[in-house]
Amino acid sequence: MMKHLHVWLSLIEEVVKAKPAIGARILLYTKTAHRWGYVEVISLNPLIDVTARTWG
Numbered sequence: 001m002m003k004h005l006h007v008w009l010s011l012i013e014e015v016v017k018a019k020p021a022i023g024a025r026i027l028l029y030t031k032t033a034h035r036w037g038y039v040e041v042i043s044l045n046p047l048i049d050v051t052a053r054t055w056g
Helices: 002-018 020-040
Strands: none
């Protein structure tokens, strides 16, 4: 998983340069999702069975 970290960081960096506020939100949400995933011990493909109908 960490082998692709540089790819994600470069993508976020480009957004931060163009739109700092949006980049900050993306980073915040990414960190929140990572913490949630770490606590819940999610699988590598956690959204495979999730569809729009999952939430109604």
